[in-house]
């Protein structure tokens with residue numbers, strides 16, 4: 262049985278190589294200016310035809326779910342936590358501040374303000390496990406116009422799986438890694454400043470669960486392309502995207518307000534196993550109860566696999582890593598986002 266699966270994976274892999282000619286470690290800086298323009302860059306958004314079943318959370322052996330009235334996890338354990346209490350987000354947490362052309366300071370309020378630790382005014386929501394945050398702090402990330410960190414990007418989180426998740430003073434790893442077969446819910450809060458650009462029609466990401474380095478050729482069993490999972494905000498919509506296809510949208514939240522998200526994902530390259538469901542307190546009133554605040558359960562692959570030579574055997578799933586902050590088309594001006602209260606629950 263196992264041999265059969267391997268043979269069929271190899272066949273799919275060979276087939277897909279013909280369809281996907283380039284490995285995309287990240288969206289290139291000219292992503293939305295190259296012809297043909299990618300669908301995610303234009304105003305007409307294609308609505309998915311993938312299976313949507315119910316607005317209830319996916320079934321889980323652990324009974325893990327999201328309580329829509331409290332915006333907390335039920336039945337899970339917090340694996341990773343960042344409430345912004347630590348000034349430098351790198352040691353033991355995100356590993357890198359992926360902002361600007363070079364990062365030369367000690368990570369504290371440095372590099373022309375691309376990263377700033379604020380001690381008051383943070384998200385006041387409880388953690389995913391119902392505990393209070395031990396602080397009023399938050400983190401502010403700013404992409405300066407013209408920055409180039411694989412494009413105009415300012416995000417927390419190392420794009421790597423090989424050193425694992427950071428512990429202690431470790432900075433060589435990343436904040437959170439997601440592997441084949443895992444079901445995890447990522448909770449986080451963001452606040453868009455009052456001058457946040459909502460009206461452009463170009464891609465603008467606020468968070469991604471991306472296939473992480475090192476890999477050689479990332480491939481998908483459905484022949485898709487792009488970032489495995491991400492949330493974008495442009496043209497006044499929050500956009501849940503999978504492999505560069507928009508799967509669900511809801512109206513953009515009010516600016517200047519902390520907005521809580523919970524992203525419930527079963528991570529798998531297998532389209533019959535992968536599932537996603539997004540919760541967002543879109544109106545900022547402290548719950549996920551409104552009808553436009555929960556996506557359907559969307560089935561399909563949520564991870565990519567290795568199809569070339571690298572440290573991952575061909576056919577095996579490439580782990581995803583969490584990266585939180587702004588990554589957008591170069592058409593945008595200098596843009597900030599506030600982030601806080603991040604937990605990964607299993």
Ligand SMILES: [Ca+2]
Pocket residue numbers: 344345346383384394396397398399601602
């Ligand atoms: Ca906080």
Ligand SMILES: [Ca+2]
Pocket residue numbers: 541542543544545546547548549550551554
């Ligand atoms: Ca709400």
Ligand SMILES: [Ca+2]
Pocket residue numbers: 546548549550551
């Ligand atoms: Ca409500």
Ligand SMILES: [Ca+2]
Pocket residue numbers: 406407413590591592593594595
């Ligand atoms: Ca720009």
